[in-house]
Amino acid sequence: MSLLGWCQWLQHTFLATTITESSWLFPVIEGSHIMALSFSVGLIAIFDLRLLGLAFRSEPASTIMKQLAPWSLAGFAVMFVTGLLLFMTQAGKAYGNAFFRTKLTFLLLLGINAAVYQLKFYPKMMGWDLAEKTPAGARWCAGLSLVGWAVVIICGRTMAYEF
Amino acid sequence: MQILSVLQSFADWGPFVFLRDSKYGMPTIQSFHLMGLTVFLAITVAMNLRLTGVGIRKLSLGSLASQLKPCAMGALAVLITSGILIFFVNPAKYLASYAFRIKMGLLACAVSFHFVVLAKAMRSEPGSRKRSVNFIISAISLTLWFGVGWAGRAIAFFP
Numbered sequence: 107m108s109l110l111g112w113c114q115w116l117q118h119t120f121l122a123t124t125i126t127e128s129s130w131l132f133p134v135i136e137g138s139h140i141m142a143l144s145f146s147v148g149l150i151a152i153f154d155l156r157l158l159g160l161a162f163r164s165e166p167a168s169t170i171m172k173q174l175a176p177w178s179l180a181g182f183a184v185m186f187v188t189g190l191l192l193f194m195t196q197a198g199k200a201y202g203n204a205f206f207r208t209k210l211t212f213l214l215l216l217g218i219n220a221a222v223y224q225l226k227f228y229p230k231m232m233g234w235d236l237a238e239k240t241p242a243g244a245r246w247c248a249g250l251s252l253v254g255w256a257v258v259i260i261c262g263r264t265m266a267y268e269f
Numbered sequence: 270m271q272i273l274s275v276l277q278s279f280a281d282w283g284p285f286v287f288l289r290d291s292k293y294g295m296p297t298i299q300s301f302h303l304m305g306l307t308v309f310l311a312i313t314v315a316m317n318l319r320l321t322g323v324g325i326r327k328l329s330l331g332s333l334a335s336q337l338k339p340c341a342m343g344a345l346a347v348l349i350t351s352g353i354l355i356f357f358v359n360p361a362k363y364l365a366s367y368a369f370r371i372k373m374g375l376l377a378c379a380v381s382f383h384f385v386v387l388a389k390a391m392r393s394e395p396g397s398r399k400r401s402v403n404f405i406i407s408a409i410s411l412t413l414w415f416g417v418g419w420a421g422r423a424i425a426f427f428p
Contacts, residue, residue, distance in 0.1 A: 133426040139312070140303065141418055148311020154335070162335045165328060173325045177318065259303050264296035 113197035122194040132195065139188040145181025147255045149174040157240050157248035166235040196269055205265035209258050216254040223247040276360040289358045298351050300357075305347035306418060310342040313414050316387070317407040318393050368427055372420035376408040379413035386410075 125131045155161040156170045200206040227244045288294035318324035363369040395403050
């Protein structure tokens with residue numbers, strides 16, 4: 107089965123049609139997807155500000171990260187589940203949509219960006235934990251994260267206008 | 270009706286017409302509205318987590334409030350500006366919407382509570398008050414702000 111065929115099949119599964127046909131399930135799932143932005147992307151953005159030296163300069167970077175990460179991850183869990191359900195209901199249309207494809211591409215890039223931070227900078231974090239000016243690479247990761255998430259939000263919002 | 274006709278004449282102003290008629294005008298402004306929501310709600314969530322002591326315990330409430338204030342105010346400015354633009358693209362639609370009226374009512378309550386009660390609570394550390402007081406303040410703050418968000422979403426689904 108082709109990827110498009112799979113998307114069309116997904117859109118006609120029992121779960122997808124139940125959500126589509128319900129008058130309240132779709133709004134609740136979509137609303138949750140948007141409200142969870144405040145935990146997932148919003149809290150990550152606060153940590154990015156610390157790495158960029160724009161906030162909490164006198165706090166250890168690791169403290170900001172450890173204090174925010176669990177809540178951010180919980181937010182991402184909600185984003186992932188609700189996003190998957192939203193995709194199911196419109197999979198056939200989303201497949202060919204340029205904004206959806208751009209969104210997925212940037213999610214992948216953001217994943218790589220986060221992995222680079224975790225593997226390359228996180229293990230050595232103790233060395234510059236209290237520094238107001240973090241390593242250039244870590245600042246790059248933070249800047250790319252902010253830009254990347256903005257693109258994801260813009261593409262996510264815009265694709266809804268095309269369905 | 271008088272108000273609507275005045276608002277409608279605003280809505281016929283060139284830039285609003287351009288926004289309404291251009292393909293990516295509305296998606297762009299809606300995107301900024303969402304980015305503002307993301308940042309503003311995240312800061313509100315962080316402050317409330319600290320206020321109740323449910324999370325973020327290693328940072329002081331004072332530090333959170335002072336460090337995040339410029340961002341919160343910037344995000345609120347983006348939210349309000351983009352919100353006004355969205356409204357003027359179709360004032361008749363929004364004025365007729367119950368969800369919109371509820372959203373504006375909740376917004377007025379949320380902003381008042383934020384700058385009067387929550388701002389006052391942020392000036393002293395949570396330990397100086399009864400835990401239950403912190404929880405009540407937090408519950409009202411989060412209910413009002415997320416209420417504004419949900420009511421905003423409801424405008425699209427229940428016009």
